[in-house]
Amino acid sequence: MLKQCLLRPQTVAFVMNQTPIRSSCHLARLGSTRRSLWRTFSSTNNNDDVNNDNKPRLSVAVVGAGPAGFYASKYLTSSVLKRITQSTSSGDDDDDTHSTPFGFSGIDIDLIERLPTPYGLVRYGVAPDHPEVKNVENDFAALFNKQGESQNSSINFYGNVDVGKQIPLSKLQSLYDVVILAYGCQAADKRLNIPGEDTLEGVLSAREFVAWYNGHPEFQHIGPIVERCLWKKKSNTTNDDDITETSISPARVVVIGQGNVALDVARVLAKGKPGLIDTDTPTSVLNVLKGGVSHVSVVGRRGHVQGAFTIKELRELTKLDKEGHNVSFVVRKEELEMGMTDASMEELKGPGGRPKSRIDKLLQDNAVEEDAQSTDAEKSVEIRFLLNPTQLAPHESNLSKVGHVLCERTRLEGDPGKQRPVGTGEMEELPADLVLVSIGYRGMPLEGMEELDFFDSSSSTVVNEHGKLPGENNLFVTGWIKRGPTGIIGTNIMDAKDTVKSVMNYLETSVPVAGVESQGRDGLNDHLGAHDVKVVDWNQFLRIVSAEIDTTRLRSEAQPREKILAVSEMLNAAQR
Amino acid sequence: MLPRGVISAARAAQIGCKRSGFKLSSVFANTCVSSQTLGNNKQIRWHGDGPGPDAPTVQLTFVNPDDSETKISARVGETLLQSAHRTGVEMEGACEGVCACSTCHVILEQDMYDDLLDKMEDEALSEDEEDMLDMAFGLEQTSRLGCQITVTEGMDGAVISLPKATRNFYVDGHKPTPH
Numbered sequence: 165m166l167k168q169c170l171l172r173p174q175t176v177a178f179v180m181n182q183t184p185i186r187s188s189c190h191l192a193r194l195g196s197t198r199r200s201l202w203r204t205f206s207s208t209n210n211n212d213d214v215n216n217d218n219k220p221r222l223s224v225a226v227v228g229a230g231p232a233g234f235y236a237s238k239y240l241t242s243s244v245l246k247r248i249t250q251s252t253s254s255g256d257d258d259d260d261t262h263s264t265p266f267g268f269s270g271i272d273i274d275l276i277e278r279l280p281t282p283y284g285l286v287r288y289g290v291a292p293d294h295p296e297v298k299n300v301e302n303d304f305a306a307l308f309n310k311q312g313e314s315q316n317s318s319i320n321f322y323g324n325v326d327v328g329k330q331i332p333l334s335k336l337q338s339l340y341d342v343v344i345l346a347y348g349c350q351a352a353d354k355r356l357n358i359p360g361e362d363t364l365e366g367v368l369s370a371r372e373f374v375a376w377y378n379g380h381p382e383f384q385h386i387g388p389i390v391e392r393c394l395w396k397k398k399s400n401t402t403n404d405d406d407i408t409e410t411s412i413s414p415a416r417v418v419v420i421g422q423g424n425v426a427l428d429v430a431r432v433l434a435k436g437k438p439g440l441i442d443t444d445t446p447t448s449v450l451n452v453l454k455g456g457v458s459h460v461s462v463v464g465r466r467g468h469v470q471g472a473f474t475i476k477e478l479r480e481l482t483k484l485d486k487e488g489h490n491v492s493f494v495v496r497k498e499e500l501e502m503g504m505t506d507a508s509m510e511e512l513k514g515p516g517g518r519p520k521s522r523i524d525k526l527l528q529d530n531a532v533e534e535d536a537q538s539t540d541a542e543k544s545v546e547i548r549f550l551l552n553p554t555q556l557a558p559h560e561s562n563l564s565k566v567g568h569v570l571c572e573r574t575r576l577e578g579d580p581g582k583q584r585p586v587g588t589g590e591m592e593e594l595p596a597d598l599v600l601v602s603i604g605y606r607g608m609p610l611e612g613m614e615e616l617d618f619f620d621s622s623s624s625t626v627v628n629e630h631g632k633l634p635g636e637n638n639l640f641v642t643g644w645i646k647r648g649p650t651g652i653i654g655t656n657i658m659d660a661k662d663t664v665k666s667v668m669n670y671l672e673t674s675v676p677v678a679g680v681e682s683q684g685r686d687g688l689n690d691h692l693g694a695h696d697v698k699v700v701d702w703n704q705f706l707r708i709v710s711a712e713i714d715t716t717r718l719r720s721e722a723q724p725r726e727k728i729l730a731v732s733e734m735l736n737a738a739q740r
Numbered sequence: 741m742l743p744r745g746v747i748s749a750a751r752a753a754q755i756g757c758k759r760s761g762f763k764l765s766s767v768f769a770n771t772c773v774s775s776q777t778l779g780n781n782k783q784i785r786w787h788g789d790g791p792g793p794d795a796p797t798v799q800l801t802f803v804n805p806d807d808s809e810t811k812i813s814a815r816v817g818e819t820l821l822q823s824a825h826r827t828g829v830e831m832e833g834a835c836e837g838v839c840a841c842s843t844c845h846v847i848l849e850q851d852m853y854d855d856l857l858d859k860m861e862d863e864a865l866s867e868d869e870e871d872m873l874d875m876a877f878g879l880e881q882t883s884r885l886g887c888q889i890t891v892t893e894g895m896d897g898a899v900i901s902l903p904k905a906t907r908n909f910y911v912d913g914h915k916p917t918p919h
Contacts, residue, residue: 194805296840299835303832453812474871652841652842652875653843
């Protein structure tokens with residue numbers, strides 16, 4: 165049944181019966197002779213101009229209100245509006261595209277989000293001490309604030325709506341002309357597949373940890389685990405009363421993986437409350453982090469030339485001490501040397517080598533000999549290369565908790581760009597009270613998608629070509645669930661443009677079929693109403709924002725907001 | 741201390757004068773004077789969001805990713821990002837012009853690039869800008885961030901290219917492969 169809906173044949177006859185204007189649009193695409201037919205047809209309505217009043221508006225559902233969903237909404241709106249303007253401007257025969265009719269008179273986008281709040285990883289992923297990166301929220305909000313500037317477009321927010329659970333994807337496809345999946349990779353992680361990964365307490369994914377310190381309502385259970393790992397009594401002589409809110413945790417944390425997420429979590433752990441007090445880190449999180457953690461190691465299998473981090477995040481670590489965070493940055497000279505294979509040298513020189521060369525220089529400038537004197541800083545972040553974690557081992561005094569990360573020294577083998585870490589047999593044991601696995605997020609199919617051929621479980625992405633799902637359907641995809649969990653916020657711009665191009669192409673070359681139901685927004689409202697879904701609309705979201713910036717909630721004037729940590733409380737705030 | 745990337749009127753004058761055949765207009769001279777009158781090197785702001793409509797303008801041509809051209813009147817004293825947003829040139833500014841993203845990446849003509857560089861401290865881009873350019877798509881030798889360039893009279897007639905749309909948008913050279 166579901167499959168039938170998803171792979172719905174595009175029945176031109178049906179559409180002609182429903183909306184004759186659309187079918188004429190279809191004719192227009194067939195060629196210039198047909199186009200003149202279109203003109204004859206349209207001129208009966210309103211002189212030579214295309215009568216937009218009789219044309220339907222394009223209905224679009226976007227699943228996921230993170231950067232991918234917002235950029236797709238933004239560019240699809242502007243592309244459609246531009247296209248409408250072109251089609252209605254009086255015939256400029258010099259430019260063929262300007263006189264081609266377009267089947268729609270406007271665009272209505274419904275941005276559907278599982279959480280009551282939009283912005284996805286900008287709100288729950290970007291580190292709280294990167295407020296300038298979160299400025300992009302204003303750009304996204306502008307889509308809603310500018311409502312009414314053009315009567316030809318509208319956008320509605322449907323927060324707290326879980327596509328797959330509260331409304332089947334097939335239903336969305338049936339209601340809307342176009343459905344764009346932009347739900348990201350927030351549901352799962354790549355795995356190390358080493359002993360201890362699933363069995364020991366104190367092994368978390370960086371994804372969970374990041375979501376916790378950003379106040380994600382579904383990850384607040386992580387706090388008590390982190391607290392136990394960082395502040396467990398070392399012995400009976402340590403008294404809980406000795407731990408003040410600025411105490412530095414003696415714990416050792418090992419972060420496995422070397423992307424920007426790994427560097428983010430290392431920095432947040434090292435900074436602790438003093439370094440994050442003026443950010444929107446929830447107070448409950450600061451109370452767990454306290455004065456920060458004394459030792460954080462960020463471990464990667466390959467060398468520094470192959471790291472996935474970018475220089476901005478790396479440079480921040482090197483500057484922590486200078487900026488008064490009481491954190492030294494440690495990188496070992498010999499590990500940089502070990503990673504400098506001939507192939508690595510080629511990678512630095514090759515195309516795209518500029519960022520890597522600058523990272524190489526930054527690390528070389530900060531590198532120390534193994535026995536070199538470190539700074540007076542009480543905390544340190546160490547970045548380690550060419551170490552492959554092979555086992556997470558239990559703590560001596562508590563076998564259910566993690567205590568060590570066993571690593572094998574690696575060396576790089578292979579051609580430039582394809583170097584792999586190969587074990588040398590030399591082992592190193594890193595003490596660890598908390599292990600954060602930061603080797604990548606993993607996309608998951610939406611409920612109801614597994615049985616279809618749309619999800620590639622090997623790459624954990626939705627199968628697509630430039631954002632268009634294969635076959636005859638009205639499904640598109642953008643963002644991480646399209647390309648995999650890599651890149652920065654800006655990457656979604658190119659990605660969204662790519663998908664929007666495919667959507668526009670689809671609207672020009674296929675007869676857009678708004679499914680058997682095709683009521684768009686009205687149909688969604690009916691469905692959600694019938695299923696008693698507590699939708700949070702944009703104005704209600706703004707009430708949540710108001711509640712979060714209420715001065716009675718804030719620690720200080722500098723704190724941007726104190727996030728609400730429970731969905732139920734968000735819904736209460738939304739109703740106020 | 742100037743905000744990063746904001747070029748003082750005095751500097752701007754040097755840049756402008758250095759360009760061959762460029763004449764310092766009287767309006768621009770006034771800008772210099774008023775800057776000095778303020779007693780500091782701060783960029784003159786009208787409504788908090790760049791210079792007002794009375795500001796002198798220069799003609800700039802933006803080459804869009806699809807090779808079409810958009811000619812605009814840019815106000816002297818605003819950033820290229822502000823010019824683009826004010827005139828509808830499709831340039832993102834995700835971080836709102838504070839050099840924390842690379843979405844306002846532009847590619848300059850060699851002359852303009854060199855002139856701007858000559859006038860910068862140490863004749864080099866700021867570390868922050870270089871770091872952000874490392875994440876930009878379609879990086880060229882003359883790449884800059886639009887938010888870090890202040891429009892001067894010397895830029896009249898300049899051609900500024902937006903990076904070409906590419907379907908290879910993996911910033912780290914990553915190629916998706918099955919795991």
